[in-house]
Amino acid sequence: MDFEVREERLGQGPKKLYREREAYFELVNRGVSSAEACRIVGVNRRTGKRWRNGAQPTGRRRWAPPIRVVPASGPSRYLREADRIYIADRLRENASIRSIAAELGRSPSTVSREISRNRHPGNGQYRPFAADARALARRPRPKPGKIGQNPELRDYIQERLGRRWSPEQIVHHLRKDFPDRPEMQVVHETIYQALYVQGRGELRRDLVKALRTGRARRKPRRQAQQRQPRYAAPMVMISDRPAEAADRAVPGHWEGDLIIGKEGGSAIGTLVERSTRYLMLVHLPAGRGTERVRDALLDTVRHLPPHLKRSLTWDQGSEMGRHHEFALAARMPVYFCDPASPWQRGSNENTNGLLRQYFPKGTDLSVHRRETLDSVAAELNSRPRKTLGWETPAERLHKLLATTRQ
Numbered sequence: 001m002d003f004e005v006r007e008e009r010l011g012q013g014p015k016k017l018y019r020e021r022e023a024y025f026e027l028v029n030r031g032v033s034s035a036e037a038c039r040i041v042g043v044n045r046r047t048g049k050r051w052r053n054g055a056q057p058t059g060r061r062r063w064a065p066p067i068r069v070v071p072a073s074g075p076s077r078y079l080r081e082a083d084r085i086y087i088a089d090r091l092r093e094n095a096s097i098r099s100i101a102a103e104l105g106r107s108p109s110t111v112s113r114e115i116s117r118n119r120h121p122g123n124g125q126y127r128p129f130a131a132d133a134r135a136l137a138r139r140p141r142p143k144p145g146k147i148g149q150n151p152e153l154r155d156y157i158q159e160r161l162g163r164r165w166s167p168e169q170i171v172h173h174l175r176k177d178f179p180d181r182p183e184m185q186v187v188h189e190t191i192y193q194a195l196y197v198q199g200r201g202e203l204r205r206d207l208v209k210a211l212r213t214g215r216a217r218r219k220p221r222r223q224a225q226q227r228q229p230r231y232a233a234p235m236v237m238i239s240d241r242p243a244e245a246a247d248r249a250v251p252g253h254w255e256g257d258l259i260i261g262k263e264g265g266s267a268i269g270t271l272v273e274r275s276t277r278y279l280m281l282v283h284l285p286a287g288r289g290t291e292r293v294r295d296a297l298l299d300t301v302r303h304l305p306p307h308l309k310r311s312l313t314w315d316q317g318s319e320m321g322r323h324h325e326f327a328l329a330a331r332m333p334v335y336f337c338d339p340a341s342p343w344q345r346g347s348n349e350n351t352n353g354l355l356r357q358y359f360p361k362g363t364d365l366s367v368h369r370r371e372t373l374d375s376v377a378a379e380l381n382s383r384p385r386k387t388l389g390w391e392t393p394a395e396r397l398h399k400l401l402a403t404t405r406q
Contacts (some may be wrong), residue, residue: 252310261365
């Protein structure tokens with residue numbers, strides 16, 4: 001479809017975007033996504049969303065009904081009328097949910113939820129045309145909130161916000177006062193949404209002054225320019241790590257992490273050599289503060305020869321706040337994984353799982369002495385590994401060291 005975006009669209013009265021709206025719905029009916037259709041006709045994505053889903057009255061903006069979009073042909077993430085007719089036919093033939101899902105190319109849970117949500121509320125029969133109408137009626141956004149639909153709940157929340165209760169305090173008190181009434185229970189995010197999202201009219205806007213921040217809107221914290229640096233000293237990311245560390249051909253590149261004890265109050269450090277999977281455990285009896293982790297790591301690696309201190313890769317945990325001091329003192333550069341990327345330290349993650357046989361989750365790890373950690377490390381280093389051709393990490397490390405000396 002060829003559509004030319006007008007350069008000047010001001011001063012044309014309330015009908016100024018009629019041509020854009022018609023083109024938008026024509027594109028959506030063809031199967032183009034809403035975001036892409038908005039880009040083509042030159043409107044904001046929120047405008048397209050308002051056209052498609054309707055709009056609630058706010059200020060000078062009047063209420064606008066949603067416009068039903070004719071379903072496009074071809075694959076769709078949503079079930080369509082034809083899919084619902086097929087489900088109804090197969091249900092009459094006593095077909096199983098899984099067989100129907102396989103024939104439609106859908107997940108069994110998708111078909112199961114469709115039947116439970118859209119069957120007749122009285123007799124429980126699944127009628128495809130009524131089910132399609134129910135699904136389309138639920139689709140428009142925004143939906144009325146739970147607080148706005150329940151005057152008793154709204155008054156309860158407003159009264160306590162006026163007494164300067166936090167939303168979280170209100171939520172827990174609701175559960176205490178109404179344990180058997182789910183319609184009187186919400187999560188604290190629902191209260192924040194009712195306060196911050198304009199146009200919903202669920203809670204009085206003046207109540208935001210009772211919040212501890214006193215802000216009438218949320219402060220965005222995800223913009224890159226507003227993020228605080230993770231550490232005082234700049235991180236060197238894993239993308240800058242030498243290529244020899246990635247192929248595991250050269251020994252001396254280590255992966256590190258902590259296993260955490262009961263309620264986060266204790267920890268044990270783990271160091272795994274990438275080529276041999278050789279393990280060293282770091283004793284942290286007094287906690288996992290940055291200085292304690294730095295000193296414990298230095299004490300653990302101080303007996304290693306220089307050719308076995310090529311690098312250390314860690315996640316972005318706060319315990320490594322003094323990584324630059326460790327790197328300078330140990331003469332061992334430290335590299336950091338990307339956020340939420342544990343596979344970048346795969347050997348260390350696997351070894352941490354093995355260590356949970358000795359140090360179960362939910363236990364106090366500070367009770368273990370240095371001798372116990374050395375005994376556990378020696379036992380794991382003498383355990384044959386499939387990835388090493390059934391050699392033990394100790395044997396593989398001995399071979400690499402012998403080769404290096406020659």
